[in-house]
Amino acid sequence: MGSHRRLAPSGFDRGALGVLSVATAAFGALAAVPAPAAPLDDTRAEVDRLYTQAEKATEAFNEAAERTGTLRRQVGESQDRVARQQARVNDLRERLGAFAGAQYRSGGLDPALALLFSDDPADYLDRALALDRITLHQASQLKDLQGALRELAQERAEAVRRLGELDESRRAVAAHKRSVEQKLARARQLLNSLPSAERAAYDRASRSGRGHLSGPGGAAASGRAAAALAAARSALGKPYVWGANGPTGFDCSGLVQWSYAQAGLSLPRTSQAQAHAGHRVPLSQARPGDIVTYRSDASHVGMYVGDGQVIHAPYPGAPVRYDPVGMMPVSSVTRP
Structure with a gap:
């Protein structure tokens, strides 16, 4: 945020x-x-x-x-x-x-x-x-x-x-x-x-x-990750609503949880818990659909889309959108 x-x-x-x-x-x-x-x-x-x-x-x-x-x-x-x-x-x-x-x-x-x-x-x-x-x-x-x-x-x-x-x-x-x-x-x-x-x-x-950071792209790590990313993209432009997890509004962790739910995977509700909902990978090896958490306390989360970009629900007044993966310090990258 x-x-x-x-x-x-x-x-x-x-x-x-x-x-x-x-x-x-x-x-x-x-x-x-x-x-x-x-x-x-x-x-x-x-x-x-x-x-x-x-x-x-x-x-x-x-x-x-x-x-x-x-x-x-x-x-x-x-x-x-x-x-x-x-x-x-x-x-x-x-x-x-x-x-x-x-x-x-x-x-x-x-x-x-x-x-x-x-x-x-x-x-x-x-x-x-x-x-x-x-x-x-x-x-x-x-x-x-x-x-x-x-x-x-x-x-x-x-x-x-x-x-x-x-x-x-x-x-x-x-x-x-x-x-x-x-x-x-x-x-x-x-x-x-x-x-x-x-x-x-x-x-x-x-x-x-x-600024735009070049980064890994390629295919999603799994069909489920690809489906989750497609769901997240379908939410582009939806408003940030704190405490919401879709489908008409989202906060940051709500967007990630909802997107993976559309792919058939149940994730925890909070960004801190989502950081542990899979295995960690280095940012240099991130693939589309991976979960990217931010700050030392993992209080913000988005989904990697490839080419150095994430999709996330930023903050009130800003809709679900793409931003550079380096928009703030990355805490971890998790592959569900």
């Missing part, structure tokens, strides 16, 4: 833009003193920084959202296990209750079984198993019930723990969402404060990257 617009000398030179502005004003017909270029450069640098931070927060949002979905499924599974175990406990209690009733009708209730109806079933179970009067069959039934109650308690504790994690994850999602929205709103505000000429220059600079 943002940091690839901090350019090397071979790309659009922002310092040169400031010098050019000053020179033009100095040699123009008017004698007015031009405004210094530094504040404009500072504004552009701040926009870059906010976009970079927003993208990192977006990937954190994606990760938290994915974890929330996983926890929600796990909570459902835990609740199902609790229900099944409760049914087993109820069944065992009914069987022991029926046995106790038969004893009562035949002349009296075994004291061990009478404890079944006490206020402290756990204490009953521990004491009942120690009594000599119960038969081997009764002891087996009591042990089954004791085990079932313990398992039920464990399942309930696990369900409570996962519900707590789910609640924490939901709060994390909300916090990351607020962070992204705040940073993007501030970036838009700063961009809107630039004169129209400066905004146009900023847009040209963001597209120029570090």
Whole structure:
């Protein structure tokens, strides 16, 4: 997203833009003193920084959202296990209750079984198993019930723990969402404060990257990679939408995930996880369809298309497009 617009000398030179502005004003017909270029450069640098931070927060949002979905499924599974175990406990209690009733009708209730109806079933179970009067069959039934109650308690504790994690994850999602929205709103505000000429220059600079870098091309490493690349190309021009993974809008990792899904391969949701979704290859050996992650924290990702270019969802306001693979420091190249 943002940091690839901090350019090397071979790309659009922002310092040169400031010098050019000053020179033009100095040699123009008017004698007015031009405004210094530094504040404009500072504004552009701040926009870059906010976009970079927003993208990192977006990937954190994606990760938290994915974890929330996983926890929600796990909570459902835990609740199902609790229900099944409760049914087993109820069944065992009914069987022991029926046995106790038969004893009562035949002349009296075994004291061990009478404890079944006490206020402290756990204490009953521990004491009942120690009594000599119960038969081997009764002891087996009591042990089954004791085990079932313990398992039920464990399942309930696990369900409570996962519900707590789910609640924490939901709060994390909300916090990351607020962070992204705040940073993007501030970036838009700063961009809107630039004169129209400066905004146009900023847009040209963001597209120029570090200049075209020649690089490996050739065929995709597999038919699946070729199909994923074709899907990514079909998304050209679609808007950047943070937290989205298609088909009408994408963030950076959403585009890569969606493209490979069209090729029949399920990839993780975040750029950091996608960096490990296959085997690493050197950038010099990249082939079309390979996943290219950026920055030391792998917070941005694109797909290599060949000839030194990637296709990616850059940042808000910029649609899915091609850019030089060297638009920012490459972290890794992964071949799914």
